[in-house]
Amino acid sequence: MAESKLFLHNHPGSSYAQKVRLALREKGIPFDMEVPEGLGSGKPIPKLAESNPRLEVPALVDGDFKIFDSKVILAYLEEKYPEKPLLPKDPKARATARMIEEVCDTQYEAINWGILEITGAERATGVLAENMLSAAKKQVGIIHEWLIVRLGDxxxxxxxxxxxxxxAVVPYVNRTFLYDMLDVDSPIGKWRARVMQRPSVKQTFEELETATNKMKDTFKDWFKPGTGLRREYRDHRLEWMIKSGGLDIVTQGLRDKNIRFSWPEGI
Structure with missing residues (x-):
C-alpha cells in the first residue's frame, strides 16, 4: 500500500514553517500544505488543534500520525527519510547544527517577531519605537557575530x-535582510547571497514575498482593540518585549484584550 502524502499546516510568513518546507524540498519529499483559517487570531481552529493544541504552525500530518514543533518535525524527517540526510555525519558538527538551531529558534526569532510588532502592528511609535528598534539592531549584531564564528571559513x-x-539559520537572516538590518557585505550577508540561489530557498522565500505583499497594508489593523483578535506573546517573544522596553505594551495589550499567552491559557 502506498504511503499517504504528507500534509503541512503552514504559513508562508512563519520562520518555523519555512524551516520545514526547506527540509521537505531539500529531501525531495512531496507534500500538500494549507494555511489554517484563523491562524494567529486566538480563536478556535479545530482542524489544527487535532495536530497541535497550541494552534501554531508548522504541524505535520503523516497518515494518522500528527506532530508539531519544527525541531521535532525536522528530526522526524531525518529519521524517516534518511536517503538524503541534512545533518552532518560528525557528532560535533551535528551538535553544533542543533545549537545553532536552538539560538535561531529562540533569541533570533524573538527579535524578528518584535520588530514586526513595532513596524507592522505599530505597538510602539515615536521615541519608544526608535529605542526598541535600536535595541533589536544591536541584538541582531550580537547574534550575527556568534553565527560568524560558527560559520568560520x-x-x-x-x-x-x-x-x-x-x-536553521536562513529564515531568520532573510527576515533581517527584509528589515534592512543585514550587512550584505558581512560573512552572513555573503552566505545569504549564496544560499538564495538554491531552488528550495528561492521557492520558499517567493512564497514569503507573496504573503507579505498581501498582508503589509492590513496587518496593522488586525490586532487593534475591539477586533476580538489576540496576538500570541509567549516565552522568548515575551521576554524580548519586556527586556527591550516594551513592558507597557504587554500590560496595555492585556487591558485591550488583543494579546494572549500560550495554551493552556490562565484565567
Missing part, C-alpha cells in the same frame, strides 16, 4: 554542503 554552516544548520 566554511561555505555553509553545515560544512561543505548546504544542510540542516543552514536551514
Amino acid at each position: 566554511k561555505e555553509y554552516f553545515n560544512g561543505d554542503t548546504f544542510g540542516y544548520a543552514d536551514i
Whole structure:
C-alpha cells in the first residue's frame, strides 16, 4: 500500500514553517500544505488543534500520525527519510547544527517577531519605537557575530554542503535582510547571497514575498482593540518585549484584550 502524502499546516510568513518546507524540498519529499483559517487570531481552529493544541504552525500530518514543533518535525524527517540526510555525519558538527538551531529558534526569532510588532502592528511609535528598534539592531549584531564564528571559513554552516544548520539559520537572516538590518557585505550577508540561489530557498522565500505583499497594508489593523483578535506573546517573544522596553505594551495589550499567552491559557 502506498504511503499517504504528507500534509503541512503552514504559513508562508512563519520562520518555523519555512524551516520545514526547506527540509521537505531539500529531501525531495512531496507534500500538500494549507494555511489554517484563523491562524494567529486566538480563536478556535479545530482542524489544527487535532495536530497541535497550541494552534501554531508548522504541524505535520503523516497518515494518522500528527506532530508539531519544527525541531521535532525536522528530526522526524531525518529519521524517516534518511536517503538524503541534512545533518552532518560528525557528532560535533551535528551538535553544533542543533545549537545553532536552538539560538535561531529562540533569541533570533524573538527579535524578528518584535520588530514586526513595532513596524507592522505599530505597538510602539515615536521615541519608544526608535529605542526598541535600536535595541533589536544591536541584538541582531550580537547574534550575527556568534553565527560568524560558527560559520568560520566554511561555505555553509553545515560544512561543505548546504544542510540542516543552514536551514536553521536562513529564515531568520532573510527576515533581517527584509528589515534592512543585514550587512550584505558581512560573512552572513555573503552566505545569504549564496544560499538564495538554491531552488528550495528561492521557492520558499517567493512564497514569503507573496504573503507579505498581501498582508503589509492590513496587518496593522488586525490586532487593534475591539477586533476580538489576540496576538500570541509567549516565552522568548515575551521576554524580548519586556527586556527591550516594551513592558507597557504587554500590560496595555492585556487591558485591550488583543494579546494572549500560550495554551493552556490562565484565567
